[in-house]
Amino acid sequence: MADLTSSFCSAQPRLHIRSLNRTNGTLRSRCCKVRCVAAPAQEVTTGVKRNENIGKLQAGYLFPEIGRRRRAHQEKNPDAKIISLGIGDTTEPVPKSIADAMQKAAAGLATLEGYSGYGAEQGRGEVRQAICDRFYSHVGRKANEIFVSDGSKCDIGRLQMMFGASTSVAVQDPSYPVYVDSSVIMGMTDGYDESSKGFGKLEYMVCRPENDFFPDLSNARRTDLIFFCNPNNPTGAAATRKQLEELVAFARKNGSIIIYDAAYAIYISDPERPQSIFEIPGAEECALETCSFSKYAGFTGVRLGWTVVPEQLRYSDGFPVINDFNRIMTTVFNGASVVAQAGGFACLQDEGFKEMQELVAFYKENAAILRTTFKELGFSVYGGEDAPYVWVGFPGKPSWDVFAEILERCNIVTTPGSGFGPAGEGFVRASAFGHREDILEAVERFKKEFGGR
Amino acid sequence: MADLTSSFCSAQPRLHIRSLNRTNGTLRSRCCKVRCVAAPAQEVTTGVKRNENIGKLQAGYLFPEIGRRRRAHQEKNPDAKIISLGIGDTTEPVPKSIADAMQKAAAGLATLEGYSGYGAEQGRGEVRQAICDRFYSHVGRKANEIFVSDGSKCDIGRLQMMFGASTSVAVQDPSYPVYVDSSVIMGMTDGYDESSKGFGKLEYMVCRPENDFFPDLSNARRTDLIFFCNPNNPTGAAATRKQLEELVAFARKNGSIIIYDAAYAIYISDPERPQSIFEIPGAEECALETCSFSKYAGFTGVRLGWTVVPEQLRYSDGFPVINDFNRIMTTVFNGASVVAQAGGFACLQDEGFKEMQELVAFYKENAAILRTTFKELGFSVYGGEDAPYVWVGFPGKPSWDVFAEILERCNIVTTPGSGFGPAGEGFVRASAFGHREDILEAVERFKKEFGGR
Structure with a gap:
């Protein structure tokens, strides 16, 4: 492989030329001809150094990678009718009163x-x-503490920009990959360590069946930020009130800030499992909460979410976090689409709220169907009760192998557990977002392929 | 002012209490009572250090500050019929075929x-x-190089996250405040220097009437990134082809990357002033371009923009910038609203494109009316020909004073030039976005108040 560097020409001393043709190793003429040929033989580089933090990332973002493998499978098997239980993407139409409001807007x-x-x-x-x-008055939050956005994923990026590279970060392991990836990009971590399958400086709080998917806080290191997704994506575990009290006490003791991701909170039915972190007294001094209409009302394509930053949440010098979040939102964001906001408003009126709850109930039935099936097949199954995700154990098997086997045998896309963190190894996530007939068809395929194992 | 720090209680040694009541200096009891009172008398801080980069920012983002002053004026003068030539916010309905497409979606x-x-x-x-x-095939760009987003302001934030704190930055002075503010937040600058009215390490490329609003590149310091807004917001200056060739040669010589903001490019009529940086040969190796439907089709509330990153644009190690931008877009962004995208698609069809051009022509007429008026009144007037902004000089007068005087005497909101950078001092920006009757009424008020000066 050629990797030639030279001056572009004497008048442009800072431009370098490299051979583009790295696959066959040939060298092309390397002077100003590069400006004239149709297919450039050489590559001109700028003098801008690549952000070394992005360079630490290992692969592409998880879901595009799954999409790539799905497409490859489809190309190899053009007749296969692939069913996706992969990315948690809503499939059912937006309820009528909500779509009507957007149409009107x-x-x-x-x-x-x-x-x-x-x-x-x-x-x-x-x-x-x-x-x-609808969600926060009863736990003492106020409208001015709520920032409407184009979604939680985007808010997480903005929160990371706000807190900055000097903060230390903990994540549940496994968890939604954006917490880790955005921490890496912002420079809060060291490089990737192949042996631990994790990034240096990042605190991975292991959540596995052995600890009821709740981190062992007595052994966790103190960090500035704690990303906590509840119910958890991917495990589907929803913490009990007692567990969340423990988490809040841990954060308060350490002076940490919990970034509580409640994107699936509406899927919690058990009254003993809180939907908002602000149900826990004292959380307003150590937590902020992100949430989204995506999985509430099928808004994954519409884009609407929110973040709650209590006025009481303060940095170590007493400065209110809400002031800095407001500055970030006004500087690198410009409001959510007015059409999406009209839809969000309709979601919160009586009719829309009822429709939204029915939609959630539908996906919860899907989750129950999947959960029951995996149980009947003899797998270790978690989640799926207070969450739209079912977490299935394949002890001792690499997740990507299980992913590949299910795709190969059943034409079903799942999500490999290791994509959510090292402790997700040996699991796959099945998403309950799907048309009912697809869920039922998937269940039949699982039974056919794994029934006799 | 009391600033008391103490332990919250012995079980929570890292929590500190400060007196909240900083205005009257009184101290309240400082133990666990804070948990029981309705209006908390004391403030509990976390141990998280505030991002020192955000701390460098001086004031709030410019336009919320203007809004604040406007509201104060209205409160003082409840009967005043205020006209806004301030923030560049579109006022005319979205063209029918475009709104229809969104409605349908x-x-x-x-x-x-x-x-x-x-x-x-x-x-x-x-x-x-x-x-x-519509915009890029003729200059060699390809669809896979175009990333659709919720707007340029948001893309600028994501670009800053991508390039990271280690890059050095130049901006036109004056220019759109987001370039500077986001650079400060990401840590690319030192603190604010009161004497120069600017941030340390940032290269301010002065653009004033004396240099035809084009920076003196022979005296400019080399930086990694050059933010270049063309036509410029706020001065309304559109660079000639020769000037842009000079800019591209400067960037290539220095190995810099130009972040070319073309948000107002459709307002350029003069064929000798390019609309895209990619009209300049070689730009694909040293520039990316952001743009937006906001000022093209009245999408300020709908939210839709795009960024073009040529495959040929490389970091110093040869790594393609487009790959990292793709990673950023997939990690901390989740796509623009499908409804907004349907509207954007309609903007680019024949009917929508024609309607969009008519809308732009309308605002250009507004600009011409404002420009003519200020000229007739004897002011130094710039811009307003290839841009929707008119830049009016008040030599020797502080911009905020001029802003206040115009608001006071005419009940008209403008934007103080110094809000766009130190070289904007002595100017105000008048925006041509407004209903025709408001523009005409504003013109009458200007004539009445400033006609006899």
């Missing part, structure tokens, strides 16, 4: 009365108030 | 056929292709 944009330009970066006042009334 | 979400969940984080293929066909 979109139509209104063509009229003088209905047109709106920039809204407040923090979201429309009525939307913030409605979110507060 | 929103309605479709309630149906099985029209529903869509997560799209590709990079945008829908047809939208990327349509953007490419």
Whole structure:
């Protein structure tokens, strides 16, 4: 492989040329001809050093990688009718009153009365108030603490930018990959360690069946930030009130901030398992909460979420975290789409809220079907009761192998547990987001292929 | 002012209590009572250190500050009919065929056929292709180099996260505040220097009437990144082809990357002033371009933009910048709203494109009206020909004073030039985004108040 570096020409001393043709090793002429040929034979580099933090990342983001493998399987098996229990993507139509509200907002944009330009970066006042009334008033939060956004994934990126590279980070292991990846990108970690399958400096709080999927806090290192997804993606575990009290006490003792991801909280039925971290007294001084309409109302494509930052949450110098989050939201964000916000507002009215709950109930039935099937097949099954994810154990087998085997034998896409962290090894995640007929068909295929094992 | 720090209680040694009541200096009891009172008398801090980079920022983001002053003026003068030529926010309805497409997409979400969940984080293929066909095919760019997003402001934040704290940055002075503020937040600058009114390490490339609003590159320091907004916000100056060739040669010589913000490019009429940086040969090896539907189709509230990263753009080690941007977009972004994307697609069809051009022409007429008025009143006037902004000089007067005077005398909101950087001092920006009757009314007020000066 050629890797030639030289001056571009004397007048441009900082431009370097490398041979582009790295696959066959040939060298092309390396002077100014590069400007004239149709297919450039050589590559001109800038003098900008690549961000070494991004360079620490190992592979692409998990779900595009799964998509790539799915496409490869489809190409190899053009007739296969692939069913996806992979990425947690909603499949059912948006409830009518909610879609109607968006339709009306979109139509209104063509009229003088209905047109709106920039809204407040923090979201429309009525939307913030409605979110507060539905989910947070009873736990003492206020509308001005709620920031409406284009989704939790994006808010997590903005939170990372706010906290900055000097903070230390803990994550549940396994957990939603964005916490780790964004921490790596922002420079909160060291490089990847092949032996531990993790990034240096990052605290991985192992969550496995042995500890009821709740971290052993007596052995956890103190960090500035603790990402805590509840119910957890991917394990589907929802913490009990007692566990969350323990978490809050741990954060308060250590002066940590919990970034509580409640994206699936509406899937919790058990009253002994809180939906919001703010149900725990004292959490307002050590936690903020992100959430989203994506899995509540099928808004994965519409894009709408929110983050709650209590006024009482303070940095070590007493400065309110909410002030900095407001600065981030006004500086590198410009408000969620007015059409999406109209939809969000409708979700929180009586009719929309009822429709939304019915939608959630539908996916919960899917989860129950999957959970029952895996149980009947004799697998170790977790989650799926207070969450739309079922976490299935294949002890001793690498997750990607299990993923490949299920794809090969059943034409079903799952998500390999190791994609969520080293402690996810030996598991796959099955998502309950799917049309009922697909879930039932998937169940039949599982029974056929794994029934006799 | 009391600033008391103590242990919260012995069981929580890392929690500190400060007196919240900083305004009147009184101290309240400082033990566990904080948990029981309705209005907390004391503040519990975490141990998380505030991001010192955000701490370098001086004031709030410019436009919320202007909004604050506007509201204060309105409160003082409840009967005043304030006209805003301040923030560049579109006011005219979205053209019909474009709003129709969004309406249809929103309605479709309630149906099985029209529903869509997560799209590709990079945008829908047809939208990327349509953007490419309309704006970039003729300059050699390809659809896979185009990333659809929720707007340029947000993309700038993501670009800063991608390039990271180790890069050095240059900005036009004056320019859109987000370049500077996001650089400060990401740690690319030192602190604010009161004497120069700028941030340390940041290269301010002065653009004033004396240099035709184009930086003196012979005296500019080399930086990794060069933010270049063209036509410029706020000065309204659009660079000539020769000037952009000079900029590209400068970047290539230095191995810099130009972040070219083309948010207002459609306002350029003069064929000798390029709309895209990629019209300049060689730019694909030293530039990326951000753009937006906000000022093209009145999408400030709808939220849709894009960024073009040429495959040829490389870091110093030869690694393609596009690969890292793709990683950022898939990690901390989740695609633009499907409804907004349907609208963007409609903007690029023949009917929508024509409607969009008519909308732009309308705002350009507004700009011409403002420009003519200020000229007739004897002011030094710039911009407003190839841009929706008119830049008016008030030599020797502080911008915020001019802003206050115009608000006081005319009930008109402008934007103080110094809000865009130190070289904006002595100017105010008037935005051409407004209803025609408001522009005409504003013009009358200006004539009445400043006609006899």
